[in-house]
Amino acid sequence: MATILITGASSGLGAEMARQFADLGHDLALCARRREKLETLRADVAATHPERRVEIRELDVTDDDAVFEVFGAFRDDFGTLDRIVVNAGLGKGAPLGTGRYDANRATAMTNFVAALAQTEAAMEIFRAQERGHLVMISSMSAVRGLPQAQTTYAATKAGVAHLAEGLRVELDGTDIKVSVIYPGYIASEMNAGLADAPMMTSTVKGVRAMVAAIEKEKDHAFVPPLPWAPMSVAMRYAPLSLFKRMV
Secondary structure, three states: OOEEEEEOOOOHHHHHHHHHHHHOOOEEEEEEOOHHHHHHHHHHHHHHOOOOOEEEEEOOOOOHHHHHHHHHHHHHHHOOOOEEEEOOOOOOOOOOOOOOHHHHHHHHHHHHHHHHHHHHHHHHHHHHHOOEEEEEEOOHHHOOOOOHHHHHHHHHHHHHHHHHHHHHHHHOOOOEEEEEEEEOOEOOOOOHHHOOOOOOEOHHHHHHHHHHHHHOOOOEEEEOHHHHHHHHHHHHHOOHHHHHHHO
C-alpha cells in the first residue's frame, strides 16, 4: 500500500486515477481548486472502500506558495508520501498571433510553471525521504509540435516531459523513481469538445492503462498502448505533409 498525492483530482483523469488507486489498496491525498468536487470524490471512495484513508485540500496550482504548503501538509498528515502525480492542467489555447495571448499564457502558467512548482515541492519531500515516485502526466501532443490552438498546449506538455526526464537521468540508481505518462485521447472534462475525435477512449479504460503503467513505475508510457505507442513513432517521424493531415 502506498500514499499517493494527486493534483487536479476533482474531475477527469485525476478523479478516475483516485478511484482506481483506491481499488488497488492505496491511500490518497487529493487536491484541486473545487473543494466540493473533492468532497464528493472522497465520499464515493469511502462508500466503496471505507478502509481507505483519503485527505483533501483545496489548491490552485498557480499559487506557488500554496503548492509547497499543501504538499507539506499532506506529508505531515501521512508521515510520508510515496507517490506524487503532477496531473493538474489547462487546455485553453489559440493560434499564436491572433490576439489571445491571455489564453496561451494561462495554459503555459498552469501546465508548465505550475508543474515546475509541483515538481519542486515533490522533490523536496522525496529528497528528504530519499525515496519516492514522481509521475508527470504529459500528453501525446508532446511528441511533436502541433498547429493552431494546440501549439502552446503541446509545447507545455513537451516541457514538463523533459523536466521529468532530466530528473530521471539525475536520479538514476537511487530510490527516487520518475515516470512520464503520455495519454492519447481519453474522455475527460478538459476535452469534452472532442467527443467525436477518432481513437477516443473512455475515461475508465484510458485511466486503467495509465494506472497500470504508473504501478509498474515505467520510465515512460504512451497510453492506451494501442494505438498510441505506434502512433508516437508515426507522429515523430512522418514527413510534414503527412503529419499535417494526421493532426
